Amino acid sequence: MNIEATIADIFREYDAKARALYPAYAGRPVPALTFYTKGTTAGLAKHSAWEVSINTYVAAQSLEVLHNTVSHEIAHMVDFALRMRSGHDRVWKAIHRSLGGNAKRTASNVTVQRGRAKNEYLYRNAAGAEFWVGPKYHAKMMKGIASGVKTKSGQIFLATDWTRQRRTIK
């Protein structure tokens, strides 16, 4: 069995456990399960997308890490269903323990993505300088409310300098 199938099995196990324990969570659909391989974050619980994303490289360190990562993220989803928010506080810890987890933030940098991630937009001006513009200013430039952005080093970037490249900051 490949790693994604193993994770999916463990995911179903904790999802079922959570459904039996928490009616508010049972009233929500089964979260989408996705996978990624970059970075050191073991997993993500995405409230708005109603999705659990597991880092197959990090989670595959050991079966124990895998179980704790999946139950960690499902505990966040339960928390979202109960409170519309989640962190690593007392409430989340109690949920994680009830699912059989260690209630630890864990050493493998398990983090929760709260709401939407932040986008940045790559601009490259005529001089070849590059600058990542934040979402608010980018929107202003696209709407023509702002004509350009001047960086601390004095470089100027115009709306037409956007490279169409975008990155997401978590």
Ligand SMILES: [Zn+2]
């Ligand atoms: Zn977390």
